[in-house]
Amino acid sequence: MSTEARNPPPQIALKIRRILGGKTGWNGVAVQFAFAAILGWIGYEIVSNARANLENQHIAAGFGFLSNNAGFDVNQTLISYTGSDTFLRVFVVGLLNTLVVSVVGIVFATLIGFIVALCRLSPNWLLSRVGEIYVEIIRNLPVLFQILFWYLAVLAALPNPRQSISLLGIAFISNRGLVIPSPIGGSGLEPFLAMLALGVVASLALRFHARRALFREGRMIRIWPTVLGLLVGLPLATMLVFGVPFTFELPQLKGFNFAGGSRIIPEFVALTLALSTYTAAFIAEIVRAGILSVHKGQMEAGASLGLSRGATLRLVVVPQAMRVIVPPLTNQYLNLTKNSSLAVAIGYPDLVSVFAGTSLSQTGQAIEIIAMTMGIYLLISLLTSAIMSVYGWRLSRSLGA
């Protein structure tokens, strides 16, 4: 009897078997496929049944409504929008409003959160008590009430437009919001922007060079005077040559409201304020936990090298703490974005208000609109966590962990 070497089983089949079947082998694979088929069938039944029933009851279905005229107005639009635009454009307008409040909120929440955390960790008794009180009050009150509080507090504190507070006669604060002069492009705009861009690029290159010199050769290069010259001096010089880059359109009181100028509406201010202070309380605790997780020997090592407390925190402790901070910080960013959907309570035109609210009741197409809204929130959240994951990954790589 000759012995022949058995052919090794094909690698792909083996992989599939291992992924799907685990220890049970091909039987397991068969069970998995059957299960997937049943799930797929149930999904199909739900969708087709819902479609048939919508049709039976003459409830409009499908996404055709997106190209219909919306017929209502929105009071904060980042892209041009009028009542005769489509529901699809309403969707984009709402989405941008949600994004702008989320991004601004995240920036402020992070700043306030870090400051409060450092206060709580401070050896100064008063500072640490203030930080503690802030955290304990803010995080223990429902965010909806905080939004309403800030809104009504902001409104109550401000006068009506006719008695608005004037800031040097160019900007005005009233209960209609903050009106500021809006820039209008002039003859020198293009060279000005070009020089500004050049300045930014040159400064970044300089910083890269300085860091290399520091890490490779141990040389400290003082770059800030050059950077200042590049960012301020260069554009100023072009202004002298080509003339002013833009003029300002001043707001003027006309009838009930200000005409001209740009406006930040009080709803935006109240919502951003409420969301960022609320989320900051949680971020403060996360940052505090992160910093405390770094062994105190690191602090002592920094001190023994002659670094100040601030420099030790900045250069030694915080970079190590970030590894602990980033994953829960991502959660807070996601929470802030999702909490922005409470905007409808104070009339801020976010996605939920204008699309899942007004558009839904104008068209009555609840299933499509809610599905789209849920889908976009999911997308925003997944993108945010993807970005934070990349950041976290780079962080661990740079720490060599």
Add this chain to the structure above:
Amino acid sequence: MKRVTLALTLALAAGLAAQAADAQTLKTIKDRGMLSCGVSQGLPGFSSPDDKGNWTGLDVDVCRAIAGAIFNDATKVKYVPLSAKDRFTALQSGEIDVLSRNTTWTISRDTSLGANFTGVTYYDGQGFMVKKSLKVNSALELNSASVCVQTGTTTEQNLADYFKANNMKYEVIAFGTNDETVKAYEAGRCDVFTTDQSGLYANRLKLANPNDHMVLPEIISKEPLGPMVRHGDDQWFDIVKWTLFAMVTAEELGVTSKNVDEKAKLENPELKRVLGTDGNFGEQLGLTKDWVVRIVKAVGNYGEVFDRNVGAGSPLAINRGLNNLWNKGGLQYAPPIR
């Protein structure tokens, strides 16, 4: 609020996915022992709860009249308070049997929501309210004003149309609920509050100093308000529709909640038909012969309901106007019961 919408949408999706429309609304209600009625979250005169949690108002009386016709007991109603944007989803998903919530009858709502309007309980129109201190006497002077409005209503579109047609600019601030809208108006966020005119009078009562505010004379739209029922059950549609007609007919014949028993004894052929001592129209509807008597005993005739809730006998003191009977200069008209 978002959670409510989501829950209702999920209920709608699940209900639609699970079974075809249940066409036996009346039987379902009788088995349940309760009529489930969608009302507003609080609009004085139309539907609002008092401090003991009892609901009153014109829209509430429609629910009570239907419950009276079915059970001979006007209290057998479960009230479901709904925001403007959740109301249709609640009806579509079967959460409520009838939507009686100051809802404007429009062609798009009648044709694309899988529901039907059964009639008009109140002829309304959109108006504006402003502070007297602004010294505005006409809506045409509102150029560049800020306007507070409740989201999910026909009001937002009428507003856009009106300002566009008159070539005026404005800023709209849309809130989720009626109370939030009124609060922002009172806080001075906007110059103008707009909704159906009846709603303006009702909301004015909620303000700290109602006399500092005035309703402008312009009516910028037609807002016929009425109850809605789901598609697919014609018997139930008929019951709700004829309950409204019965109330109007009773007023026409001078039948009130006080004299209904004496009127039923009279030898007047029309009264005998309507009050069920002759013929069996109530049974053809799926109700009892004395259905009109039950309705009138439950809430009174249309005139009584109007006076008690929004008319002369109420704090709103709104004139009958278009809501008077057809033979008294109004639009309320019922097809004959015969």
